[in-house]
């Protein structure tokens with residue numbers, strides 16, 4: 001059984017929303033886990049995801 005914690009708050013209040021995608025109920029962010037690392041997204045009121053520049057799993061996109 002896989003268990004993930006939030007990349008932002010390191011909390012365990014995380015729910016799975018898709019394949020490799022999770023949602024933190026504490027930060028209200030969605031994050032996707034892949035072999036590259038972790039990407040974080042902010043969920044807008046219209047359900048649109050916007051990328052959060054995270055400290056972990058940055059994939060060659062600099063500043």
Ligand SMILES: [Zn+2]
Pocket residue numbers: 006007008009010011024025026027028
């Ligand atoms: Zn969190």
